[in-house]
Amino acid sequence: MQRLFEAFENAGKELYLVGGAVRDIALGIPEHEIDDLDFCTNARPEESLQIIKDAELPYYEMGKEFGTVGAVLHGPKSEGYPKDCQVTTYRSEEYYRRGSRHPQVEFGDTIEQDLGRRDFSINSMAMDADGNFADPYNGLDDLRDGILRVIGDPWETLAEDPLRILRVARFLSRLGFEVEPDLHQACYDRAGCILDISRERWLQEMTKVLRGNHLRDAMEFLFEVRLLGMILPEVAAMKDFHETSPIHHKDLWDHTIQVVLQTPDDDDALKWAGLLHDTGKVWTRRIDQDDQKVTFFRHEQHGAMMFEGISQRFKLDNDTTDRVGFIIRHHGRPLQYDSEWSDAAVRRFVRDMDPYLESILEFARADLTTRFESKRRAALDRLEELTERIEQLQEQAALRPQLPDGLGYDLMEAFGLDPSPVVGELKQELIERIMDGELQSGENATYYIDALRQTPPEHLDDVVSDD
Secondary structure (H helix, E strand, C coil): CHHHHHHHHHCCCCEEEECHHHHHHHCCCCHHHCCCEEEEECCCHHHHHHHHHHCCCCEECCCHHHCEEEEEECCCHHHCCCEEEEEEECEEEEEECCCCCCEEEEECCCHHHHHHCCCEHHHCCEECCCCCEECCCCHHHHHHHCEECECCCHHHHHHHCCCHHHHHHHHHHHHCCEECHHHHHHHHHHHHHHHHCCHHHHHHHHHHHHCCCCHHHHHHHHHHCCHHHHHCHHHHCCCCHHHHCCCCCCCHHHHHHHHHHHCCCCCHHHHHHHHHCCCCHHHHCEEECCCCEEECCCHHHHHHHHHHHHHHHHCCCHHHHHHHHHHHHHCCCHHHCCCCCCHHHHHHHHHHHCCCHHHHHHHHHHCCCCCCHHHHHHHHHHHHHHHHHHHHHHHCCCCCCCCCCCHHHHHHHHHCCCCCHHHHHHHHHHHHHHHCCCCCCCCCHHHHHHHHHHCCCHHHHHHHCCC
16 A cells, blocks of 8 residues: 555655545554555546556556546455555546436546545545545544534435435444434435436445444434335335234344344345345234234245345346345245254255255344244254254265266166156156165166166156066
């Protein structure tokens, strides 16, 4: 980083570290833990690129048309290097056209101009090579006091880029600050403008919201300012839903937030699954006054169906869509386990959960939020027992049935078959017998052909008989 500062100083240009990195340093986060390195300069993009080249730093030009060039900074691996950084020419104006992911920018000439067009006071600070802060909007005071405030008129700031409402939620989730009253009201008034913002930007910010330790504050805020109901009405519908039932049941809103908090911090797919796994309960609740019971039959399937629309709305990638949808549809399965399950039942569970077995088990642990510790401990013990049994079967090579390569051709030759669905049915029959423990896994083709001859499947008896 010092090398980059020196390169711009030698070229007669200013350079400041800006944005989230400065905020995090002010919060006392060690510099080696900060990866989001953004710099600002009075050099124009072509000048910045030449300075970086002359300093013999690796560079990239993506974003140059928006005033940004990139460099790669090297240093000790123990401190997180190498790190990408971006160097952006001072901006006096920046706004987004409706539905666009790319900003329209006007270059500025001073660091004060650049800081003045930023959103929050805690993000409108800069730091020079000597560690001195430029803080014209009292961001350091707001950090100390735990206040989230925008520069200038909040209604105008949110009109320029309505995504900033989600950014308010993101900082609430991460920092647990209080929202300045005028900003809170402006977020309420401007909430509808979020519909003009690209869905990719929704996804980016909402994912960051889900990562924060103060998620409850952020979700309450999004509900209060109406934005949650506009982008995720399926989640907003859970708020106070339990109060509409004459028979007590779990608070879905509280449970959902707790589950997200209990999912791993580095797994965004599990965070999204936590947020959405019980959305189907709102529409599947049945109240039996006679038995004094509340049920949510098939809520998993209904929630998975609703997720299909959510995934398209937020433009989730295919891998995340498949994984989150699978978890929502099957999240109740692991907790159905009990010690009476046979090895065959465990193998079938693994088959049904593949290829997301680890995810579904991890999520099941996060999905335990009962206030009764003994009940939660018992459920965790069952999950650990299930995990241990899976590991034992894996060690014995008896977990997932393995058939020899090319078995289909061997079956056709042994029984005089042409390529047809019957060949697949015979292989499936063998897999089922291995699952039931009737046959060994990983044997040769002759072993399986003999097994079929000795005990033909009833519906295919004429296919494998010796006649």
